[in-house]
Amino acid sequence: MELAMVCTRVSLLILILSLCSPYKFIQSPMDFGPLNLLPTTTTASSDFGRILFQSPAAVLKPQSSRDISLLLSFLSGSSLNKVTVAARGAGHSIHGQAQALDGIVVEMCSLPAEIDFFKGEGEISYADVSGGVMWIELLEQSLKLGLAPRSWTDYLYLTVGGTLSNAGISGQTFKHGPQISNVLQLEVVTGRGEIVKCSPSKDADLFNAVLGGLGQFGIITRARILLQEAPQKVKWVRAFYDDFSSFIMDQELLVSMPDLVDYVEGFIVLNERSLHSSSIAFPANVDFNPDFGTKNNPKIYYCIEFAIHDYQNKNTNGEQAVQVISSQMNHMVSQLYSVEVSYFDFLNRVRMEEMSLRSIGLWEVHHPWLNMFVPKAGIGDFRDLLMDNISPDNFEGLILIYPLLRDKWDANTSVVLPDSGSSTDHRVMYVVGILRSANPDDGCSHHCLQELLGRHRHIAGTAGARLGAKQYLAYHSTPSGWQEHFGRRWERFAERKARFDPLRILGPGQGIFPRLSNDGDHDAAHGSSAT
Known part of the structure; x- marks a missing residue:
């Protein structure tokens, strides 16, 4: 096990050096121990908006939360680079929010499509779902039990982790709230590479930060979604x-x-x-x-x-x-x-x-x-x-x-x-x-x-x-535009970023925080100089 970890870290170091080089050496699939990093693809450099096209240097197709954790742990512990990471679900963003120019895109749909149900008798019913599962898949499976989530988006071919990173709204929102108001628990890989299970009662600040957090604090790898009885017609x-x-x-x-x-x-x-x-x-x-x-x-x-x-x-x-x-x-x-x-x-x-x-x-x-x-x-x-x-x-x-x-x-x-x-x-x-x-x-x-x-x-x-x-689903071209967008909420948002993703590895396509290296400015890491 120790030898495998050493090999993985050495391979990741090679990856980081290649990404930081003015020459891009990633021309063919690369096996990084348990990680499988592939060369950039057309899908990873585009999205539904077809407005911005930013090619990553590599694409990670994870098979587990641990794969994502290994990558982020290595990046957060290295002072050799400024490589960024973006989680990509169905690619339904408009302005390149799920892109990572010369960085790494994590294809969330590569995670196993796991859906586990708990059907309570007179109690709460819920589904534990991996972050790359699409809402249409959850609907199809839950209806077999006579159940369904309470809150939806209009378009169902989106991933659970993707919509929870924004809010998730539709015509049911006035009644049940957005999708982020119907989540009981999350599994999140933070920008530090930590795998954390969080809820309103456990690690609540991370839980709240990630919901609607635009991918800035962690990657949602699993979510517990509240269910209700499904109508027939x-x-x-x-x-x-x-x-x-x-x-x-x-x-x-x-x-x-x-x-x-x-x-x-x-x-x-x-x-x-x-x-x-x-x-x-x-x-x-x-x-x-x-x-x-x-x-x-x-x-x-x-x-x-x-x-x-x-x-x-x-x-x-x-x-x-x-x-x-x-x-x-x-x-x-x-x-x-x-x-x-x-x-x-x-x-x-x-x-x-x-x-x-x-x-x-x-x-x-x-x-x-x-x-x-x-x-x-x-x-x-x-x-x-x-x-x-x-x-x-x-x-x-x-x-x-x-x-x-x-x-x-x-x-x-x-x-x-x-x-x-x-x-x-x-x-x-x-x-x-x-x-x-x-x-x-x-x-x-x-x-x-x-x-x-x-x-x-x-x-x-x-x-x-x-x-x-x-x-x-905001887009602002400058960090100062984002500060104006958040207004009085900016200080809390920046403080959460400094705590859960201090090197600003995650969500580069949003353009909110410029990436820092390990020896980056301490004040900037705490959000006071992002202008």
């Missing part, structure tokens, strides 16, 4: 609006009914394309043919989407519940549609949209997305700002907008929410997702893409300064 409803105030008021009405409503989202209908693309997964005949006006005088519409779970053993009546709820709403006359689908099909609805886009070559294109958390008091102004900076007639993609409730979020985690301000109803805030696509084959090449990114920077900057909005 879902009553899926859409209602259309031509007035923004009515749209917002009805969304807030719906999230005030958690005993009746299980899911609430909404989106802006800008043109015929957005109406059609948003209807691909909705298996009902939507007889809505609005007048979108003209290019110079566009007319905008809105759609609320909500769902009611149907538990057959509880004698629920989805149709009756829809009638009770819709009688209190102010949607356009005759523009309410409902359909019953299986729980699995409802949760996996975005997959249908993905397959449609793949079939016409519009999936692997640029995705200059922007996601914002907006205080309730500023949502009307944000809508106006948004409309001032997009062209409804040629917008490609979807704009989501729906309410969240602050008291479903744990302030001890690393997620940054906007201040509530002086709003009379500070409990409500909104998430707005500008999920646009930019296809190079349709003329949106480099210049066009940069123009779209510039518009998004303007929206984010203006909304932040005027409305107190904060980016979700």
